[in-house]
Amino acid sequence: MQSNKKVFDMNPFSFGNIVRGDEFYDRTRETELLVSTLTGGNNVVLFAPRRFGKTSLVFKVMEQLESQGVVCVYIDLMATYSLESLVESYVNAVKEKQGRIETFAKNLSKWVKSIRPKVDFGPDGMPSFSVDFENGKADAATVAEVFDLPQHLAQKGKRVVVVIDEFQEITRFHKYGLEGVMRSIIQRQKNVNYIFLGSKTHLMMQMFDSKKRPFYNSGIQVQIGPLPQEDTIRFLQQRFASDGMVIGEEQCKYLIECVGDIPYYIQLLASVLWQRVVTNKHTITNDDIDLCVDDIIGLKGDYYQEQFDKYSERQKSLLKAIAVDGCNIFSSRYIQLHRLAPASTVQKSVAVLTEDGVIEKEGGNHFISDPFLRRYIIAKYGL
Numbered sequence: 409m410q411s412n413k414k415v416f417d418m419n420p421f422s423f424g425n426i427v428r429g430d431e432f433y434d435r436t437r438e439t440e441l442l443v444s445t446l447t448g449g450n451n452v453v454l455f456a457p458r459r460f461g462k463t464s465l466v467f468k469v470m471e472q473l474e475s476q477g478v479v480c481v482y483i484d485l486m487a488t489y490s491l492e493s494l495v496e497s498y499v500n501a502v503k504e505k506q507g508r509i510e511t512f513a514k515n516l517s518k519w520v521k522s523i524r525p526k527v528d529f530g531p532d533g534m535p536s537f538s539v540d541f542e543n544g545k546a547d548a549a550t551v552a553e554v555f556d557l558p559q560h561l562a563q564k565g566k567r568v569v570v571v572i573d574e575f576q577e578i579t580r581f582h583k584y585g586l587e588g589v590m591r592s593i594i595q596r597q598k599n600v601n602y603i604f605l606g607s608k609t610h611l612m613m614q615m616f617d618s619k620k621r622p623f624y625n626s627g628i629q630v631q632i633g634p635l636p637q638e639d640t641i642r643f644l645q646q647r648f649a650s651d652g653m654v655i656g657e658e659q660c661k662y663l664i665e666c667v668g669d670i671p672y673y674i675q676l677l678a679s680v681l682w683q684r685v686v687t688n689k690h691t692i693t694n695d696d697i698d699l700c701v702d703d704i705i706g707l708k709g710d711y712y713q714e715q716f717d718k719y720s721e722r723q724k725s726l727l728k729a730i731a732v733d734g735c736n737i738f739s740s741r742y743i744q745l746h747r748l749a750p751a752s753t754v755q756k757s758v759a760v761l762t763e764d765g766v767i768e769k770e771g772g773n774h775f776i777s778d779p780f781l782r783r784y785i786i787a788k789y790g791l
Contacts, residue, residue, distance in 0.1 A: 439472065
């Protein structure tokens with residue numbers, strides 16, 4: 409007897425997490441460049457606006473490096489808010505590449521004198537690891553010793569690659585001079601190379617392009633942009649076809665255009681679109697895509713309005729203008745056309761919106777980083 413139970417397929421589009429395996433497509437040239445640069449003994453500075461897939465790309469690179477016997481350590485500075493949290497994040501990242509926790513704790517007590525590693529065992533007999541600080545808190549000297557942990561891994565004859573995500577966040581600790589401390593330590597290390605990732609491109613460029621900064625000219629700079637459109641079209645068509653759905657080339661181009669060709673948002677919109685048509689499989693139309701765009705904006709409308717309302721009237725005016733056109737925003741013609749404040753005020757507004765990650769710059773063009781926020785502003789204010 410045949411069951412009437414509906415078996416639902418798994419959504420083939422992934423967003424919000426690190427994209428791996430078959431869900432990761434293209435970036436072949438960038439992957440090869442990063443692997444060859446790192447195995448050649450050079451550091452890499454990798455930056456792009458948020459949602460362009462930097463972290464997913466780096467995890468793909470790490471997979472290839474680890475298959476060659478390279479030890480890869482990944483640290484995300486976004487969650488660090490104090491010297492203590494920075495030390496804990498760095499130590500835990502190194503611990504992940506060690507064998508027995510007890511052995512690592514014993515070694516760590518020798519390598520970093522001002523922290524006390526602790527290993528506790530739960531009811532199931534599984535060990536857990538934490539650190540205490542000798543004086544109750546960390547200082548710059550403690551951080552310096554922790555920054556040198558990768559060298560201890562490399563002393564075993566292995567090559568080590570350290571990936572530091574959202575590296576621009578090290579500037580939070582400016583008063584401790586950590587940029588200079590880290591740069592000095594890195595210069596002395598052997599068989600250790602680094603990938604510095606950043607999503608705030610203006611800060612990353614200041615750190616690595618300014619002769620006055622410790623990390624000036626300290627790595628090969630790689631900037632990633634949108635994926636080749638033909639590859640994205642192929643990916644979309646194959647993914648929908650795997651579940652018996654058809655999406656034409658023109659509809660793929662329309663979907664890509666709707667989200668500004670940003671990889672994260674391509675996957676997000678495709679995921680919502682798949683969810684809409686999976687129970688009534690048919691050839692996908694632009695109307696289907698428009699309905700999904702409206703669904704996403706509808707769900708996030710309150711958040712977008714709250715985000716928009718926190719800015720000054722001049723900053724709101726600039727956001728409205730950029731939602732329509734972000735080219736040459738400092739020109740007198742642009743300022744006149746959109747009735748903006750003088751160029752000096754526009755520059756201050758740009759600095760605030762860029763720091764908040766609301767707008768990004770590519771070439772001479774500024775754009776709103778979330779394409780659905782852009783569409784919300786256009787619809788809300790009749791632009």
